[in-house]
Amino acid sequence: MxxxxxxxxxxxxxxxxxxxxxxxxxxxxxxxxxxxxxxxxxxxxxxxxxxxxxxxxxxxxxxxxxxxxxxxxxxxxxxxxxxxxxxxxxxxxxxxxxxxxxxxxAAAPLPFTINTEDGVNEERRLEHRFLDLRRERMHRNIMLRTAVISAIRHKMTALGFNEMATPILSATSPEGARDFVVPSRLHPGKFYALPQAPQQFKQLLMISGFDRYFQIAPCFRDEDARADRSPGEFYQLDVEMSFVEQEDVFQPIEKLMTELFTEFGGGREVTSPFPRIPFREAMLKYGSDKPDLRAKLELVDITDVFEASEFKAFAGKHVRALPVPAVQDQPRKFFDQLGDFAVTLGAKGLAWVRVGEDGQLSGPIAKFLTEENVKVLTERLGLEAGHAVFFGAGEFDEVSKIMGAVRVEAAKRAGHFEENVFRFCWIVDFPMYEKDEETGAIDFSHNPFSMPQGGLEALETQDPLDILGWQYDIVCNGVELSSGAIRNHDPEIMLKAFEIAGYDRDTVEEKFAGMLRAFRFGAPPHGGIAPGVDRIVMLLADEPNIRETIAFPLNGNAQDLMMGAPTELEEARLKELHLSVRKPQPK
Missing domain, CATH: 2.40.50.140 (Nucleic acid-binding proteins)
Known part of the structure; x- marks a missing residue:
């Protein structure tokens, strides 16, 4: 035996x-x-x-x-x-x-129980992660992650993609977050950077002629934690394809996501096909570029209705309305609690009216609405007896953020929210540029390496704020799983795109010398995407925090409580690396 x-x-x-x-x-x-x-x-x-x-x-x-x-x-x-x-x-x-x-x-006395899911705090769980992982839920989550990654590899290979590895030690790259840097012992005063993403390398693989690449890629970003983002490191399904347009990227990724979420989603329904929603439409209808489509309510822009209004709360402001049907049986508490929810988001309150059986409006602001206001709102919002309408007014971005969250909360409270489903969508047609409100300068709004729609002609003839990029996000249940783009592979278009954003030719040639040199040797049109593996598993496991799907995550302060990282280096090691440490002075 x-x-x-x-x-x-x-x-x-x-x-x-x-x-x-x-x-x-x-x-x-x-x-x-x-x-x-x-x-x-x-x-x-x-x-x-x-x-x-x-x-x-x-x-x-x-x-x-x-x-x-x-x-x-x-x-x-x-x-x-x-x-x-x-x-x-x-x-x-x-x-x-x-x-x-x-x-x-033999086991020492336990810091918390293993055979029950009692409410032990996260710091203690992370300090004893080897014990926490013995618990049934955590063990199940990690095995789900393993199965999902295995399935991704199998499905991507079946779709004709080839798995390749890219470097971990490389040069700094402008991905939008801080790099983690590694000092070079052999080159004093110089540093490697851990990759925020394999972006440049996967594009170079396309230029090298490999056509369809994928990798379960570790990525490193020195950024703050949040519920759907782990500090320090994360993993993504990195994908790139040659000789493709936007829809060519969508097709295999949509097939992959549909199969993954059907296979591992525990019987929950999966949207198919995924709707394509332009960015500006998403911001107007849902108040977010990562809309939760389980909420079956939409916002309506009614700014024009109140442009010349004497109602000071709305006059001269951006105004968004949220019609909610079938609330005739809701008590006053329903309206008050939604107002309290809006206040937690930064609103001063939440204006509302309800439609009675006689078609008359009642509520805190009903007396401020003229007959013409009521007529237009009734027609535009399709109001009927039993409807309620919630209003938000202010700056566009502020109203979008607040009313977007109110939309989802109202749907949940009023019975217009789908449970046990995965609602995917593509967000497309992102603006290429935006204006800095303080300086008035034009800058990239999303991904500077995307191909502008209309190419060089658009850059030379259109208002920069009207130019759209071939950029896209994939969203599921209000969680952004990935951003992607058709890449700008033409050196002259790239130089012009950066010129509009205030970068002179010499600066671009210096910062992106490797990519520009490669582009000048016959680069194919190419594009890709990189869905986050951690977020995919978080959704499939129905976990509210991404750390619950990672075996050994850092805590919210980017510390490994189990291994004691980050640590200080001994003086001899600092000397070998040609480093000295300047600690911040106490305030």
Missing amino acids: HRYRSHTCGELRASDVGTDVRLSGWLHNRRDLGGILFIDLRDHYGITQLVARPGTPAYEALDKVSKESTVRVDGKVVSRGTENVNPDLPTGEVEVEVGEVELLG
């Missing part, structure tokens, strides 16, 4: 009754029922119930072993009997009567 096990703890069935077996695992739980010990033994594969009788060496050994110790047991498989079957366990028809026990590794 094998030194540690003949079977796993998830393997035994009724057909094994009478078999002598050897199991190894962690002591998950222990119950003393009438002097008989019942032990749940757990390993990666599942749980098997052990039985130890009083007066036996096995009883004495297992009675003393602390929870989460690792043990090896020998015993015989017996039937639990019909009345004692545990239907929640695949091994629930049998148990093992233990004859011999070997303690393989």
